[in-house]
Amino acid sequence: MGAFFAAPGMLAFAGLAFLPIIIHLLNRQRYKRVRWAAMEFLLTAYKKTYKRLRLENLLLLILRTAAVLLAALALAQPHSAGGETGFLKDPVSALLLVDDSMSMGARVGGVTRMDLGKAQLKKLVERLPGRSRITLDLASRPAEPLLTDASPEEALELLAGLKPSDLPCDLVPALGQAAALLRKAVLTRREMAVLTDLQASSWTSRGTTLDPELAALVKEKVPVRILDVGEGQAENAALLGLRVVSKVPVAGRPIKVEGRLRNFGTGARQDLEVQLLVDGVARDRQVLPRLDAQSEATVALFATLPEPGPYALELKLSEDALPLDDHRWLGLRARAGMEVLVVDGDPKPSPEDCEGYFLSPALAPKETRASIRVTERSILRFGPQEDLRAYDAVFLLNVSALTPEMAERMGAYVKEGGHLVVSLGSNTVAGEWNERCFQEGKGFLPVKVGEVRGPSDPAEERFATLQVADPNHLAAASLKASRTVGAINIRRFLACEPLAAPDVRVPWRFRVKDQPEDLPAVVERPYGAGRVLVVATALDKEWGDLPSSLTGEYLALVRDLLYAAVQGAQGLEVAVGRPVSLDLGGEHAGAALRVVAPDETTERVAPEPPKEGGNRLSVTTAPLVKAGPYRLAKGNPEEVLERFAANPAAQESDLARITPEALKAALPDLPLEILDASAKETKGAGGREFWRPLLTAVAIILALESLLAWRFGRT
Amino acid sequence: MPETARHKLLDPKTLNKLSRLELKARSIVEGFISGLHRSPYHGFSVEFAEHREYVAGDDLRYIDWKVFGRSDRFYIKQYEEETNYRCHLLLDTSESMAYGPGGVSKFEYGSMVAAALAYLISKQQDAVGLALFRENLVKQVPPGSSHQHLLQILHELEHAKPDGKTKLGAVLHEVAEKITRKGIVVVLTDAFDDIENVLDGLQHLRHRRHEVVLFHLLDHDELTFPFRDMTRFEGLEALPELLASPQSLKKAYLEALQDFQAKLRKGCRDYNVDYRLLDTSEPLDVALTTYLTARSAVRARSGTVRG
Structure with missing residues (x-):
């Protein structure tokens, strides 16, 4: 690097070195006139002191000129470009790792930490010895360096446009990856500088174990300097x-x-x-x-x-x-509203004996009729003519079994995003459900249906109660804190064996008197783009007292079941840096889809083909690196198909810092040199600055000049 | 008379405001006399001449008590002039004497001293003469004791102007040759001449048995060299000019001046010349006191004791 001065423009002030000479000459032009009588003595004095005066004047002039020159030199901030080896000596391979996490965008005194840091890095780069090479790496994406073994000029150009990202950073792993890059550098003399605000979460989120590459770098005694730009209170x-x-x-x-x-x-x-x-x-x-x-x-x-x-x-x-x-x-x-189909598997002449007698009003009470519309259908009329895609959710109540054709259609419906709630009951034929819908775990039913469980004495009213097994599940959202739901009696249920799969959840269980283990009551599993819930008992009064509970538990449970089935229809967001997967209707096949980012940049995305047995498409975006609202769109004029969002990680909002001492203690094997941004002298790969000793020299010269001027009688 | 009022009366700047030199001389002498315990006018003659009314400061021994008994008024007995004494006032009128940026030049100061002395001497009935000189004598008034003579001296002083070079040594030789009758020679000069020549001249005068008083007139600036800013010093008496920083020359200048003064003082001491430095910013009574002291010494040496 050719720059020997951090502020070479200041060297122009060296021209002021002529000032003392000019002042001296001007003073000789500006004088008083005195007609003097005792001239002989004055001439004697002058002859006697002439040589000494000239010498004194010369000495004072030299000191004054030197003071101006050195002050100009100090303003230009000279430094030894070669660090320990000096200017014009060994070039260095410098790796600059920039913490570009969101917290670097915090403003202190109107300036972002990143801007403050860029100025520090600029100084550092300018002070590198000639022919040095620079690798510029971002902590948010350490595996993808912005520059590798580039010239300082290129690095400076790139640095100027650097902005904080919306991504969180893990500095310790990033240091490891940066170390790996530096170890591959072309020059043997190496240094690493890390620009960071020392945000605690960035340094300690993933532990403080040193990467082997970093450890190797430490062994090679490569200096690692931390440029701390996080000082100053930033309320957030x-x-x-x-x-x-x-x-x-x-x-x-x-x-x-x-x-x-x-x-x-x-x-x-x-x-x-x-x-x-x-x-x-x-x-x-x-x-x-x-x-x-x-x-x-x-x-x-x-x-x-x-x-x-x-x-x-x-x-x-x-x-x-x-x-x-x-x-x-x-x-x-x-x-527009929620369309729910309720299929009564045990239709009766009397309405109150129908399976949906309690369920339908519970799903759609009068005040919500506008948002949830229920269509009731007898199993006798539930056939191939039914267009299932018209419904957001289907409730199968006490259906003995689905015909193979209907079972297949139901599976396809769920796979394409439909929501199914199956309530078992007295009509249920376990074998047929297992054969057509469970299919040894390959079907849409998440349970293998077993035998009916109930009291040995048919007259016994009290057999089992409902217990919340997974309070975080939507199916238990309303009743997880209820003290009365456990008192509702369940007289019969079907023993169900949930599929052993990680996505199978059991939000409710039956607690049977004198039984050591609770048995599954509600089992949920996503299937394709849809979801299936199995309730192992009847949702009418045949097998229990659920509908007759007066405290609204039934209504809450039924609504929770529905919402649990259609979950995912809620807000769509991910943490910044993660991709999003979206399901689309088959009608978008072949369309040119694009994702429009918050800054209105677009990226084309190709929908994945429908999975076996369905016609719905899915789209997976690239990681969303900008925080803000996104949209999936097609066509011109734009048709927005879906909206989603990426939000910053919460830990980035906590601007609490790790103190330099704590950082050194946390990374005892890493010899760190931590320099804060307020330090006027930024050490770096370039070596030492000289402005401070220069200013000291100026002060000494001025003091000496004053002393001599006084001694020579020039004050 | 209060001390402050007397000082004011003898202050050269105040005196310089008076228009006529005669008035100046009288003010100086009266101011000076009022501070003395004894009258300088009495007792220098032996033959009684007349009475005059007593004035403050007169020696009570010379009150004529008989007249007091008759008239109830105090009268002093006065005596005939003893004309043995002659005082020659030599005033330097060279250009260097014109220096005096503060108000009173050395020449003006010297003139006032000369006038006051002339007045005093005349009042004492002694003879006083005046010589103005530069490179040589330019004006001479022979000694006399009448009032008209005094007025002539004052007239010459009043109309003299400082100009030209000085050759003090030569002038002193010339004066020594011209004055045959011994007396007091009072030299008023800044003595800016070759020191050896000056001392030779003084020695010559002493050789002629004159009592010599040298009033070395220097301006306060010349004694202290108070200049600070860059200054072009333009030499008087055709000396070259010099542009210099005064601060840098001050020490060497004062050394040179003091060396000159020391030599002059030593020479005067060696030749028994009464040397007195007169700073033109100081009151004038110093000169009169010096003169009277010198005169007393002469009288003592000549064996005439009065009063």
């Missing part, structure tokens, strides 16, 4: 979550969303405004009067989605030092 409050509380977002009806926010700062925040935007238009706002330091709060907001279709929801918080986490996005599809 962040939105950590956005979820849709309403189970079924229906167009034209208000939906409720909930935002979770946290104050990571050290002081309380007042009057925090949270806004809800739908497709960029503000719909609701809440003001949180106070949020204490290190505490969380939840705010609820409402919006109505006018038409069925995909929407981008955004929560926006009053902006602070770190703006990115003051937003949270979500893609949400509003339904």
Whole structure:
């Protein structure tokens, strides 16, 4: 690197070195006149001191000129470009690892940490010896260096455009990967510099064990310098979550969303405004009067989605030092309503004896009729003519068995995204269900149906009760805290053996008196793009007292079953840096699909072909590296097929730092030199700076000049 | 008279504001006399001449008590002039004497001293003469004791202007040759001449048995060299000019001046010349005191004791 001065423009001030000479000459032009009588003595004095005066004047002039020259030199910030070996000596292979995590975008005093760090790196690069090579690597993607063994000029150009990413970083693993790159560098003299804000989560999230490559680098005594740009208090409050509380977002009806926010700062925040935007238009706002330091709060907001279709929801918080986490996005599809088909497997002449007598009103009470529409069908009329795709969910109640054809159609329906709830009962023919629908685990039914379990004495009323087995499951969402649901008596049920698969979940179990183990009551499993729930007992009064419970448990359970079946119809979001998989209808086959990112850049995506037995397509995007709302679209004018979002990792919002001492203690095997950004002198691969000794020399010269001027009688 | 008022009366700047030299001389002498315990006018003659009214400062021994008994008023007995004494005032009128940026030049100061001395001497009934000189004598008033004579001296002083070079040594030789009758020679000069020549001249005067008083007139600036900024010093008496930083030359200049003064003082001491440095910023009574002291010494040496 040719640059010997960090600020060569300042060398122009060296021209001021002529100033003392000019002042001297000007002083000789500007004088007083005195008619003097005692001239003989003055001339005697002059002759006597002439040579000494000239010498003194010369000495003072030299000192003054030297002071100006050295001051100009100090302003130009000279440095030894060759570090230990000096300027014009051994070039160096320098690896610059930049922590480009979201926290580097935090502003302190109006400047982002990244900008502060770029200035530091620029200085460092400029001070490298000539012919040095630079590898520039980002901590968010350490395996993909931006530059490898490039010239400092190229590095400077690239550095200028560097911005913090929205991704989280793990610095210790990144150091390992950077070390591997540096060990492959072309030059034998190597150095590594890491630009970071020392955010605690970036340094300790994945442990502090040194990568073997890094350990090898340490053995080779390659210096690792940390340029710390994280000093200074950056108060930060962040939105950590956005979820849709309403189970079924229906167009034209208000939906409720909930935002979770946290104050990571050290002081309380007042009057925090949270806004809800739908497709960029503000719909609701809440003001949180106070949020204490290190505490969380939840705010609820409402919006109505006018038409069925995909929407981008955004929560926006009053902006602070770190703006990115003051937003949270979500893609949400509003339904026109939910169509549910209820198939009665044991139709009776009397309505109250029908299987759906209790279920249908529970699914669609009067006040929700607009959002959930129930169609009841007798098993006798449930046949091939039925268009299952017209329904979001199908309830099969006490159906003895499906014909092979219907079983196949039902499997295809679920695979393509349909939702099925099977309630077993007295009519159930276990063998046929197992043969046609379970198919030894290959079918859509997630359980192998067994025999009927009930009391040995038919007169005995009390046999089993329902117990929540998985409180996190949607099927238990409403009743997981209920104290009364366990009192509802279940007289009969079918013993079911859930499929041994990792995606099979059992949210409810039967607790049978004197039995050591609870038995599965509700079993759920995704199948294809859809989902199947099996309830191992009847949902009418034949086998239990569920419908007759007066406290609403039945209604809650039935609605939870429905929502558990259609889950996934809720908001669509991922953590930034992860891909998204979307299901599409078969009608989009062959269409040119594109993903439009928050910055309106587009990327073409190819839909994967339908899986066996179905016609639905799926699309998997590339990792979403920008936080914000995305959309899957096709055609021109654009038709938006789906909206989804990528949100920043919550740990990035916590700007708490690991102290240099703690970092050194956490990485005892890594000899780190930690330099803070406020240090005027940035050491680096380039070597030492000289401005400080130069300024000291200027001060000494000026002091000497004053002393001599006084001694020579020039004051 | 209060001390401050007397000082003001003898302050050269204050005196310089008076228009006529006669007035200046009288003010100086009166101011000077008022500070003395004894009158300088009495007792220098032996033959009684007349009475005059007592003035403050007169020696009480010379009060004529008989007249007091008759008239109830104090009268002093005065005596006939003893004309043995002659005082020659030599005033340097070269250009260097014109220096005086603060208000009173050396020449003006010297003139006032000369006038005051002339006035005092005249009042004492001694004879006083005046010689103005540069490279040689340019004006001479022979000694006399009348009032008219005093007025002539004052007239000459008033109309003299400093100009030209000086050759003090030569002038002193010339004066020594011209004055045959011994007396007091008072030289008022800045003595900016070759030191050896000056001392030779003084020695010559002493050789002629004159009592010599050298008033070395120097401006306060010349004694302290207070200049700070870059200055072009333009030499008087056709000396070259010099552009210099005064601060750098101050020490060497003062050394040179003090060396000159030391030599002059030593020479005067060696030749029994009464040397007195007069700073033109100081009151004028120093000169008068010096003169009176010198005169007393002469009288003592000549064996005439008065009063």
